[in-house]
Amino acid sequence: MDLSIVVPVYNEEENIPLLYQAITTAVAPLGLEWEVLLVDDGSKDGSLKALEALAGKDAEHVRIIALRRNFGQTAAIAAGIDHASGDVVVLMDADLQNDPADIPRMLEKIAEGYDVVSGWRKDRKDDFATRTLPSRLANGLISAVTGVHLHDYGCTLKAYRREVLTGFKLYGEMHRFIPVYASSVGARIIELPVRHHPRRFGKAKYGLERTAKVILDLFTVKFLSSYANKPIYLFGGTGIGLMTLSGIGLLYLFIRRVFFGVSVLGSPLFQMSTMIFILGFQSILMGLIAELLVRTYHESQGKPTYTIRKLVNLSPNGHSQDD
Structure with a gap:
């Protein structure tokens, strides 16, 4: 047809x-x-x-x-x-x-x-x-x-x-x-x-x-x-971004505590930074789990990670046409 x-x-x-x-x-x-x-x-x-x-x-x-x-x-x-x-x-x-x-x-x-x-x-x-x-x-x-x-x-x-x-x-x-x-x-x-x-x-x-x-x-x-093939790039990138943001907040609290004597625990920024750090770490773990799922999907079903437009002097099974 x-x-x-x-x-x-x-x-x-x-x-x-x-x-x-x-x-x-x-x-x-x-x-x-x-x-x-x-x-x-x-x-x-x-x-x-x-x-x-x-x-x-x-x-x-x-x-x-x-x-x-x-x-x-x-x-x-x-x-x-x-x-x-x-x-x-x-x-x-x-x-x-x-x-x-x-x-x-x-x-x-x-x-x-x-x-x-x-x-x-x-x-x-x-x-x-x-x-x-x-x-x-x-x-x-x-x-x-x-x-x-x-x-x-x-x-x-x-x-x-x-x-x-x-x-x-x-x-x-x-x-x-x-x-x-x-x-x-x-x-x-x-x-x-x-x-x-x-x-x-x-x-x-x-x-x-x-x-x-x-x-x-x-x-x-x-x-x-x-x-779909590299979910760690999304989840891991998000996690690194959140952990970096958390680190900046904690560094600010540290500097303020050392040089100005302001309490760290008394600021809501400490709780926010801690939660953001945990979320970032969890995002990285989710990315690793997603990577395992992707590999299971491709390997268990024989799904290729690439596509071929055409073959020259090769049959679809990868051998030369003379074999």
Whole structure:
């Protein structure tokens, strides 16, 4: 299979036939082996029946995954990725705001050697105050924290080589952070301006309340991308910083006691410095425990600490091709 298109679906009954037609129009002329995986995320309207009708009409290309209840967009995307068989996986929404006509342009970028093509809704057709502005602020924050600079993390329309989607699981709202995970294994990422249309049917499923979830997930992503293999750098660095701060406070109390005769125990700074020192020491111990867990994870499951883009004159088991 050359191409898998994964589409999470939640209460999009009216959009489904139009979406299928748009995907077919965009992809069929490319001459590829392709499939579209439509993941019903516990829809409460007639979406599942509409999907089943499509599957009956085009069994060659349409795959349906029906989840038992509404697990959320990230879980639906994860289910689609797990069941996709294409060398390239394209993610997109079912609300027709993403345009399938952009998929061929994304595949051209993949053919040029990029591993991730991220859609950028440069001319976004959403409410500015409740959707566009919070999204821009979140994109700036995510780019600053992760070091992977994209204008539009929230745009679902993205294309990935399959190999950069392996090795991690998606939770919470983490589907938007897939480019960060991909970057951590050396993926080449490019951003491509894509069309964005106003919603024609149904209503938006997310509002400002999603922002808090994204910020909390950002902490997890930053830790996993920067410190998952060496947690002692985070915990140990924090511990050393706290112990240094404690040492400065205690040194100040010592100097004040020796030269000015001021009691050490009578100052609240002594208790604060002592507690900060203990916290710093505990942080270092936590880092050592985390290091043991990381080694257990890699060694017990045979997980590599590196990723390989390609091999020349070597088979995947490390022997020369002549062996």
